[in-house]
Amino acid sequence: MAILNVKNLTKKFKDFTAVNDISFELREGEILGFLGPNGAGKTTTIQMLLGILTPTSGSIEYFGKDLLKHREEILEQVNFSTTYTNLPWVLKVSECLTFISYLYDIKNRKERIKELVEVFDLGGLLNKNISSLSSGQNTRVNLAKSFINNPKVLLLDEPTASLDPETADMVRKILLKEQKEHGISIILTSHNMNEVETVCNRVIFINNGTVVANDTPQSLAKTIKISHIELRFDEGINQVIEFCEMQKLISRKDGKYLTVDIKEVDIPNFLKTLIDKELFYSEISIEKPSLEDYFLENIKIERKEA
């Protein structure tokens, strides 16, 4: 069941069209990745979904109700976290969570804050000022803030940007746990393709303000035919590079390692030829096309067209 329905959404800033007639839906309990290069229209769309930017045309419906007409009722069940905004610097973490809890119709505020402190491991931070927190701690507080109203829909704009790998992993685990336990629906933007592949059930790829793909991360990756083989050569690596050039294959050398971009179906022949030419590799790893390849390929096509 669609919990959010976006139809023919357009945003124009004078002559510039930032978002051009996009339509999509977010299903109940789904994590939807919202991808695209910088300036593609992701943040503009997110702002419209939050009601802090008026669309030029089109409609946004949450739970079957129009956002513009039922803003207060809808935003009681929606929340947002981003790296672009801060909580007030001079306030303590506990003060921030307290005042924000009053902005929503929460029945037992103290109890809810206690739960969030536990989930996001904020116990040691409650009496610290926001200004004294590290970026990882700040992200945890921001996420706790975004869960304060037990939202049915959560919009996350690069939630793990500028986090160390351990904290980023913790954030991802929390998101997946909340999705499973509470059936929360999430829209997530990220430049970390591995993260999107791990976390998202579906991906919308947006470029130049239009939706260019809408599918699972795996299906999008499958549209790319090029795999990467990483080979280790103790000797003869330059001959392999020459051979790749002759075959018009892209290769990258890193010490004794060579990475070759090649179609999956051509791999057996390529390896056989190397052995026939007595160019022996001592290690091999084959990387299948990923969402990142899809992303890079689409940007490449876009730039060529431009």
Add this chain to the structure above:
Amino acid sequence: MKFHRIYGLMLRNFYAFRKNMDRLTDSFYWPTIDLIMWGLTSQFFMNMGGGNNVLLMVLSGLVMWLILWKSQYEISVNLLDELWNKNLINLFVSPVTFTEWLVSALILGIIKVIASFSFALGIAYLLYKVRIFDYGLQFLPYMLVLLLSGWTVGIFVTGLIFRYGTKIQAFAWTMVWVFGPFSAIYFPVSILPIWAQQISKFIPMSYAFEGMRGVISTGIIDYQKFFIGVSLACIYLSLSLVFLYRSFAKVMQKGLLKVE
């Protein structure tokens, strides 16, 4: 309009106010310094034969100006504080409405005006034995005119900040002073040049300060001055509210992120 949301917004400001030296200084330090400086100056003129009411009139003007200044300042700085903290988005992605945000700023303004005003009255009594609060009820109508005028300026400046961002933030603490010379705070309108007298006819504050001096001299409230003052203040307040709501609608066309 939900009370718990207005309360939440006020709570955020109270938490910040306790720790913010700038805001504490604005509320208590500057009024004290002003009272000391102007009180001593007035005493000097009294000793030079300026009349017994000089001290009372000057200090009353000063304390009443505080109502105007604080009520406008609190509204504009409330928005600036959210912009400086990049917190505006956090507020408006919640169910908080623009009207609730404005109402919270107005209520906060009233509370802070009462705190600063009471503090200044106490200081005036402690330092000079001037009992401005004896005129409390008679000053009340004029205080209302000043409060409404302060809101008018504050709301207008807030509308400008929404439109042009923090690059014009200095207006938050300077714009109200533009009206100072025409408001006849410490002197009667009649000593202004003719062209300035014409302008002060359209300034509601001039009626409030003239009325206040009338109360000190005669003990009588001039209701005509009050009605003209309050009518002008209401007209300007309505216009500034229209301007503010239009500015907010305009900013929503560009996106709240653009203001921050």
